[in-house]
Amino acid sequence: MDRRRFLAGTAVLALLPFDRAAATPDAMAEAIRKVVGGAVVREERVKLDMPPLIENGNTVPLTVSVESPMTDGDYVKAIHVFNEKNPQPNVLSAKLSPRTGRAVVGTRIKLGDSQKIVAIAETSDGKFWSASADVIVTLAACLEEST
């Protein structure tokens, strides 16, 4: 590839909606597609709390909160979390109901590398909502220890 063609190529790339499509590896996109089907996912109502800088990827605190009245007529049915660089894209899937009272789930996860984490909530009206977080891991999970 000559220099001119290369530059032309980058110009085209720069016009693409880079941020979303390219930053999301295929496996995560596919895992999300399995959950949401063809539905529109809005980046609203969901809050994904994770520390932006992690000292050790083995145990990363994560809390997903979704704005919802959690009544019989309007509640969060499910919360899913995905990652883009661990061996598998699915992190967890939680099932909620009006009995859950508050659409908040907390746990701790392993991250093999700095990456984007996506949380998706499904409400009782069949709609999907999301939030994402970019996390920097300074010591990755799953390193073998010799002692």
Place this chain on the structure above:
Amino acid sequence: MTALRFSIALLVVFGTSLALAQGGEDKRRSGYQDMGAALQQMQDDDTANPGMLFVQQGAKLWEQRVGAADKSCADCHAAANVSMKGVAARYPAIPPGADKPVDLEGRINLCRVDNQKAVPLPLESQDMLALLAFVSRQSRGLPIAPPDDSRLAAWREQGAEIYGRRQGQLNLSCAICHDDNAGKKLAGVTIPQAHPTGYPIYRLEWQGPGTLRRRLRNCLIGIRAEPYPAGAPEYVALELYLMDRAKGMVMESPGVRP
């Protein structure tokens, strides 16, 4: 005469406070202070601190009768929150009738062999870690208080000598990292001052609890030195030196560390 004595007393008092003011406040920092808020919260909340799983298991083992004597720890020591208070804050120590220091693991095994007539627990085994976590938990919030026992001096000196000695293929001493470069970053993590305030710690790197000896072994391997064999007296010597160096700092067991 009285006036002179008074002035001397005043001078001593003033001199001491001046020294304190000039020497600055205690510059020692627990590794806890260098962790991010998320990990500090994990340690602070007993319902979230994974080390508490091992404390709970240790509490069960404390009550369990073992050995030919069919005795539990509780049969002799009763309630641990009274009898074990401050114990982890002063070990390693020389047990009564002995002539050399043991760390808390060594002390627990002496009890098992002598009093429970049971086999010693393998060092760093899960049951041992659980008992250590439970016993050490009883010292949380107390200052590290090494025993005032002149017989320990020789071992502390040996520990200090090892701490200051360059070793391994990287030719580093403990002091080069933990005294001279503490507070700087190594692979994204702040190099701590190496004060043993939280042991046994739940270390995220281990995904479980571990002893100070394991941490020392990790460091030795890190500088490409050959670790001392399990149960070697060098570990106890280093532990004695480190506890003395951290004298007065507050125990956090079970600590959480990256």
Place this chain on the structure above:
Amino acid sequence: MANILVNAPKTAKRGDVVEIKALIMHPMETGFRPGPNGQIIPRNIIEHFTATWNDAEIFAIEMSPAISANPFISFFAVATESGKIRLRWTGDQGFAVEEQVAITVE
């Protein structure tokens, strides 16, 4: 004997939303790591966690190998009536344990 730490209030007012936190001792071995002999350590994870309140399901979660060792889970529930909150973890290698806590609702 499984080691489990459950934190839930002992009493609540009817209609209150209470937080339940649970820690369980488990390696959550991913199945992707080689052991000291170079062989992959077989996967050993908890796959499901469910919480019931007097036998009605209030919360459930499917876990993956990405959940940390000694898993921690926190969630909420509406205090409906006095009774038992039962937590159940199941997973690989026949893992199945249960813990329950009593709650009084006034």
